[in-house]
Amino acid sequence: MTETNRKLLRFIDASPTAWHACANLVPRLQEAGYRELRETEGWELRLGGKYFIRRNGSSMIAFRVPEGKFPGFLMMAAHLDSPLFKLRGKPESPSAGVYTRLSVERYGSMLCAPWLDRPLSVAGRVTVREGGKLVTKLVNIERDLALIPNLAIHMDRTANDGKQYDIKVDMLPLFGSEKAAGRMEAIAAEAAGVGPEDLVSADLYLYPRTPGVCFGADEEYIAAPRLDDLQCAFGCFEGFLTAQPGGNAPLLCLFDNEEVGSTTKQGANSDFLADALRRICEALGRDFYRSVSSSFMVSADNAHAVHPNHPEYADSQDRPVINGGIVIKHHANQKYATDAVSEAVFAEICCRAGVPVQHYSNRADLLGGATLGNISTSHVSVDSVDIGLAQLAMHSCYETAGAADTDYLIRAARAYYESGFRRTAEGIEL
Ligand code: ZN
Numbered sequence: 059m060t061e062t063n064r065k066l067l068r069f070i071d072a073s074p075t076a077w078h079a080c081a082n083l084v085p086r087l088q089e090a091g092y093r094e095l096r097e098t099e100g101w102e103l104r105l106g107g108k109y110f111i112r113r114n115g116s117s118m119i120a121f122r123v124p125e126g127k128f129p130g131f132l133m134m135a136a137h138l139d140s141p142l143f144k145l146r147g148k149p150e151s152p153s154a155g156v157y158t159r160l161s162v163e164r165y166g167s168m169l170c171a172p173w174l175d176r177p178l179s180v181a182g183r184v185t186v187r188e189g190g191k192l193v194t195k196l197v198n199i200e201r202d203l204a205l206i207p208n209l210a211i212h213m214d215r216t217a218n219d220g221k222q223y224d225i226k227v228d229m230l231p232l233f234g235s236e237k238a239a240g241r242m243e244a245i246a247a248e249a250a251g252v253g254p255e256d257l258v259s260a261d262l263y264l265y266p267r268t269p270g271v272c273f274g275a276d277e278e279y280i281a282a283p284r285l286d287d288l289q290c291a292f293g294c295f296e297g298f299l300t301a302q303p304g305g306n307a308p309l310l311c312l313f314d315n316e317e318v319g320s321t322t323k324q325g326a327n328s329d330f331l332a333d334a335l336r337r338i339c340e341a342l343g344r345d346f347y348r349s350v351s352s353s354f355m356v357s358a359d360n361a362h363a364v365h366p367n368h369p370e371y372a373d374s375q376d377r378p379v380i381n382g383g384i385v386i387k388h389h390a391n392q393k394y395a396t397d398a399v400s401e402a403v404f405a406e407i408c409c410r411a412g413v414p415v416q417h418y419s420n421r422a423d424l425l426g427g428a429t430l431g432n433i434s435t436s437h438v439s440v441d442s443v444d445i446g447l448a449q450l451a452m453h454s455c456y457e458t459a460g461a462a463d464t465d466y467l468i469r470a471a472r473a474y475y476e477s478g479f480r481r482t483a484e485g486i487e488l
Pocket of ligand 1: 137286287316359360
């Protein structure tokens with residue numbers, strides 16, 4: 059396994075929720091000299107400074123201020139959340155007089171079947187009483203805690219003929235015997251280092267415990283939970299962190315809540331990015347509108363690769379392949395923000411960096427998913443391109459992608475941030 063994939067899979071394994079993904083990146087930023095700014099405080103920025111901001115603990119914006127004059131911001135965005143099952147307020151539900159199950163509801167739209175018959179655990183954030191204050195803490199139980207058992211084929215002979223999953227019946231995980239009633243809150247409290255009486259509230263999620271692997275005749279694939287979109291988040295982050303100074307201010311946004319439409323206070327459809335840009339411009343004495351007009355956005359979210367068993371679902375031309383490099387996404391109705399100008403800019407940067415580029419369009423009669431690009435640019439109007447890495451089984455709890463593609467994204471992100479992007483009356487300089 060390559061060092062990049064080892065690091066990626068370690069990051070994914072340690073990041074069952076967006077809060078954990080966000081928290082796991084903080085030490086890397088701090089080691090590299092980034093200082094955290096708080097939205098509740100005034101910002102004093104200096105030339106050459108490195109900063110990051112978090113909102114809700116689950117979304118993050120990191121940026122560097124160049125030493126000298128710069129036209130605008132080169133931005134990348136990815137998302138940190140994935141479809142999961144959320145534990146309900148009263149998390150336990152008895153069954154058959156001999157079992158305790160966990161009561162769950164859907165976060166995002168997942169494929170249900172892969173969640174069955176595999177070890178699951180619980181992670182998220184809790185609010186506890188500590189020292190007379192309400193304190194928020196992250197918890198990760200990190201042991202095999204629950205499992206959603208299938209019904210045997212003998213009891214449902216039609217199970218292989220197209221199964222409908224009723225979340226409130228089929229997806230409740232087995233958590234223990236009837237004696238386990240009340241144990242979930244106690245386990246969460248213990249993980250937070252408080253007694254159960256001081257656990258006030260919780261946002262807890264089930265997550266699959268299966269670790270990531272490389273597989274294939276030549277180990278050409280990686281499989282792991284949450285590759286959408288932690289693979290892109292990781293690739294953009296590594297490129298951002300290692301880029302040498304270019305002509306603009308590099309900025310990276312990692313958003314929560316893409317899987318539920320982004321309309322939360324910390325999602326891409328919030329004022330988080332616009333507020334941050336306004337405050338950066340204010341602190342540096344810059345004109346916000348001129349800065350934004352001189353900026354560019356790359357939205358990175360994984361894309362559908364042509365499927366080995368079902369190539370008929372792919373477009374006949376724009377069908378990305380795994381390990382084929384950066385996927386540029388196109389959509390006539392602009393669910394993807396790519397247009398001829400933004401495509402040209404990013405494709406040219408990739409070409410100069412020796413990174414292969416391929417193209418994705420939905421099969422013309424299929425509705426695709428939306429992503430971050432057109433949502434965040436509805437708040438900050440900049441030229442934007444939607445890209446991703448090709449993967450299979452999107453929204454399964456164990457997805458498959460390319461072992462070579464993360465390195466392509468790191469190289470493309472680095473080259474983008476290092477570029478001399480500048481608009482002039484005659485055209486765009488890179
Ligand atoms: Zn995604």
